[in-house]
Each structure stands twice: as C-alpha cells, then as structure tokens.
Amino acid sequence: MPERFGRRIPEPTVVRLPVYQRVLLELSSHGVATISSAELADAAGVNAAKVRKDLSHFGTYGTPGTGYDVDFLLGQIQRELGTDQERPVVIVGIGHLGHALARSQGFAGSGFRLAGLFDSDHKVVGEQVRGVRIRPISDLAGVCRSEKVAVGIITTPAVAAQEVADHLVTAGVGAILNFAPAVLSVPSEVQVRHVDFSAELQVLAFYQAHPEAAPTREAAVTLREARSRRPGPALSMEAGENGGRRALSEGRPGT
C-alpha cells in the first residue's frame, strides 16, 4: 500500500511533480493514452525508479504490465498540486521582472490568479498590467487579507525585500517566492522559495571553470526521442488521426 499521507513528502519529489504534469499534459494533447515509468522518466529527464517512487508517495496509480493511464495520472497530479483551485497571488515590485512575471502565462493553467500588483514608486502606481492596477505598498496588507492571498512574490530590489516580506507575513501570507537577491528572515511556519538568477549563472560558471568538480548529469530525451528509442511508432504532432487513444509504445499499427 502506498503511504497515504501524514508522511513527509521529500522536497525533490514535489519539485518534480510540475515536470511530470507538463509532460503528461503534452502527451494527453497528443492523444497518448498510457505511458510507462521508463518513458515518463525519459521525457522528464529522470530515471524510472525515481518516477515510480515519487508517485508511490501519493497513491497506486499504475497498472502492472501496462503503465499509467495518462489522463488519470495527470488528474491525480493536478489534484495533489491543487492546480484545480485558483490561488490568489500578489506581486510586489513592478520593475521589469515584476512586469514580466505579471504578464507571463505561468498563472493561468497553473492554478494561480493575479490578485494584486504593488510598487512603492508613485510613478508606476495606477498603471495597469493585464487589467490589474498597480497599487501602493500601503494597500498590500489590506488586499492580502481581504483576498485571502496565499502566495506573495517579491520582485523588489534586495534592500526592500525584507521589509516587503515582513508586510506579507503580517498580512497572513504563508508562502513567499523571492526573486530579490537577499536572504529573507521570516517565521518558520512561512514557506519561502528563492529564485536567484545571478546565483544560477554563477553555479554554471563555477562548474565550467572546474569541470573535474562537476556532478554527472542524467541525460534527458525529448518526447519524440523517448518514443523512437523504444519500439513503437513516432510521436505524431497531429493528435491521434486514427481517432483512438494510444499507448506510447504499443506495437506498430498496421503490421
């Protein structure tokens, strides 16, 4: 029996769920009906054991001898991730990056809704991005409370980040995605994730300068390659012209 919750879910597992979700979404749109852990692993750039172990934390979703039903598994993952509900988020700091995130496609379809944009600069307050008005920081706490905002995104300069985080925490926001290059100090019950563009560049540069110190990476494979490297027809980009849903590696049709 799978470990039906109460248990801790490893962070690396949770990080991989959105990747599986994306692959399954694409497979589903191509009319693929079932997929094995090995194929899903190829497409996600991980290995098959990891896929199976990851999924086993949530339930028994596969069928021995066949694999996983794409649409069913997709539904389960979306349920776990809460992609079905709409979580309100705010972005604080509407510079170029804040603008870019506000306009990105990452919200719709991933279960998030832009509940507010905030900036301290009087010159941008009042502007609209995607139909959402930019408000002054003084409105932040009020909006977070009234809209029950779950996640706050910080895209301010580093010097302002801690102050904004304090406002968010005070307003009851329980999760923060921080793009500012600063370490935030928040109560331990608040979740924080840090996205640091220049740190990522530096990590790449480091391993480039010291190849002998580099970890060995697992090679990923495109969906098309995942299919062609295993027995089965090539993955067509025109979804299922034969009408029926297919397994990713069923026997060649018409032979």
Add this chain to the structure above:
Amino acid sequence: MPERFGRRIPEPTVVRLPVYQRVLLELSSHGVATISSAELADAAGVNAAKVRKDLSHFGTYGTPGTGYDVDFLLGQIQRELGTDQERPVVIVGIGHLGHALARSQGFAGSGFRLAGLFDSDHKVVGEQVRGVRIRPISDLAGVCRSEKVAVGIITTPAVAAQEVADHLVTAGVGAILNFAPAVLSVPSEVQVRHVDFSAELQVLAFYQAHPEAAPTREAAVTLREARSRRPGPALSMEAGENGGRRALSEGRPGT
C-alpha cells in the same frame, strides 16, 4: 588539510557560495573585518557546520578563536566562482522576461557580460537593450563562436527551447540557463540549470495545501539581528565611523 581539488564539490555547496559572497560583500561594505562561521551562517540562513564544511572544500581560510577575515574570505570565494573574470553570455528570446534579465543588475558585478541578444521575431530584431542590439537567431552560432560565449540563457516560449538549445550546443556553448518550461535534451557534458517560475509557485502551493508534508526550514536572520542576538554592538549602516575595521562580535567598545 583541506581537500585541494580534483575532488567533486557537492552541488548544494556551490549553490551556497553566491549567498556567502553576497553576505560578505555587505559585511565588507559595513566595515566589518572578521566574522565567525555561526554569524555567517545566521546571515545566510544555514547552520554553522554547513558553512565550515562548505569552505573546507576549498581551503583553510579561518583562524581558530577568531573566525574568518571578511575581505580575505570574500576574495577567495570570488576567485572560486570566477567572479573576477568577465564571462560572455547570450540571451535568446527577448520577450518580457528576456528584456528584464538583459536589464538586470545581475550581470555586472557577478562576472558576466552581455555578449548578444537574439530573437526570431523580425519586429524586435534591431532594437537595442542596454546598448546591445537584438539580432536574428541566424546570427547566434556565429556570435557564440567568435565571442567564445560560455553561457546561453533561454527565455523563449517552451516550444522553441529545444531548438535553441541545439543551436547553442552546436555553437560550442557549454552551459545553459533555461527559463522556458521545458525539459532540455543536451549532451551530458553540457551543464543545464532550469529556472521554472510556475513550478516554484506550485511547490509553495503544494506545501501550503499539505502542511503536514512540509519540510522544516532553518530560520534565517538579518545581518542586523545576527549581530544583536550575539554579544556585540548593533550593526551600523554608516560604515565604520571609528575608522578601524571591526569584528562582527567584538566586545562592546567603550565599556
């Protein structure tokens, strides 16, 4: 003796290096002369043992009984990260995100130089961002080769990402920072790091929906708090008015 290279450096260690660097940069600008592993750990949001183990991979930089010399340690970390050299990078896909990254401060001071901007859209080709002209993708390989580009940044839509990655690899670019929501398939000697904004949001949402499954986080502390929680004077924002460089937790002056 510290393990003087040849050895593998754990990825988590490399990821923390830029964080230490940033903290030390700030300490240095405040005129702080020395810092203990415990204080650096507080400011970086990690624990002291981790700081010491991380640094031990590179050399013996500390002084028992005293701690680390801020400027010396900063210099060593910058040397390890190669922050002293200027690495040329290109950005492919100059939408809102590409624009934002091109304009960001993350390049200068982190050891990177914008060597080229590329987009497939004829409408933006020819525009300038930060004095760098946007060129067509057909110029990509040529520029990468002639400028010896080390790192390629992909900020295209997901569908274009693999094709761009192929171009970069062909042109000899050995490291890719991928912002597109797609798993890239590249030769194993090419380093890839993936920054996925909406996946990060989903991870936060997941742990918010399942608090019982959440990992327990280590609480960080601001530089100011790091100092005040330990015996010593408050960290002043006006750098060293007493002229001399100070330890972060030296005894109270004038008592």
Add this chain to the structure above:
DNA sequence: TACTGTGAAATGGTTCACAGCT
C-alpha cells in the same frame, strides 16, 4: 577562551532488484 577543521554518525534521497499483478 573561542573558534576552526574534520572524522564519524545520522539523516535523507536515490537506485537496485525483485515479488507480485495484469
């Protein structure tokens, strides 16, 4: 005394390998 550097122990995540199901 106060701190670093580091073996050794503990933890946590990954991979193996196979029993069991379809």
Add this chain to the structure above:
DNA sequence: AGCTGTGAACCATTTCACAGTA
C-alpha cells in the same frame, strides 16, 4: 511477458562533537 510498487542497499549531504590551534 511486461511493468508496477517497494523493501533493502547504496550513496550524498548534513549534523555532531571534539581535537587542535590562535
């Protein structure tokens, strides 16, 4: 025959705890 789910083995990283040094 083929593939899942999962204990057990393995490996990497973190944390402990302390000998050694300024």
